[in-house]
Amino acid sequence: MAANDISAIHGTSRHLEHACARLQDAAVELETVLATLPGDEQADLHEAIGSIMETLQLIASAHARMEPPIAAD
Numbered sequence: 001m002a003a004n005d006i007s008a009i010h011g012t013s014r015h016l017e018h019a020c021a022r023l024q025d026a027a028v029e030l031e032t033v034l035a036t037l038p039g040d041e042q043a044d045l046h047e048a049i050g051s052i053m054e055t056l057q058l059i060a061s062a063h064a065r066m067e068p069p070i071a072a073d
Helices: 003-034 043-066
Strands: none
Touching (some): 003 043
């Protein structure tokens, strides 16, 4: 693998890590707001939090596929 390819993978990996961190921050913010709402007004925020969690799983999966395989001993 060329040095440029490795550099691009590392750059993309950092972007994915930053995206995950921002999504996690957003989920925390939504959970904070959720705690202040009456029960009948929470459905949309529950759905948004669920969507964030699904997105985090997809990003984690993409990130894992980018990692080079570990060489067997």
